[in-house]
Amino acid sequence: MLRTYKAILKDNCVEWDNDANGRISKGIAVPVHITLLDESGTPEDIACRGKRMVSALNKLAEIHAFADITDPETWEREIRLDRQLPGRHDAD
Numbered sequence: 001m002l003r004t005y006k007a008i009l010k011d012n013c014v015e016w017d018n019d020a021n022g023r024i025s026k027g028i029a030v031p032v033h034i035t036l037l038d039e040s041g042t043p044e045d046i047a048c049r050g051k052r053m054v055s056a057l058n059k060l061a062e063i064h065a066f067a068d069i070t071d072p073e074t075w076e077r078e079i080r081l082d083r084q085l086p087g088r089h090d091a092d
Contacts, residue, residue, distance in 0.1 A: 009034065 005024065006017035014032070016024055024030055041049070060066070069075045 007032075007034070009036075 003023075005020035007020065008015045008017070014034070
């Protein structure tokens with residue numbers, strides 16, 4: 001079974017969290033997979049992502065993808081899979 005350990009990437013060095021102490025020896029190369037959890041990105045990345053979103057929305061508008069939805073509120077309630085929150089049931 002693969003194990004996952006928390007770490008911090010700082011100045012191209014990995015600083016292991018306490019749960020890795022004793023299991024990962026210092027001075028020994030260890031192959032790792034690292035996923036960056038902060039997806040803030042650079043301003044250029046954010047602008048590019050925004051342009052792609054605009055392009056996708058324009059394509060949806062061109063093909064009238066949502067033209068058959070006459071009541072957006074009802075459609076959203078039907079499509080969402082949210083659970084009812086305690087004490088917030090609609091009074092029928």
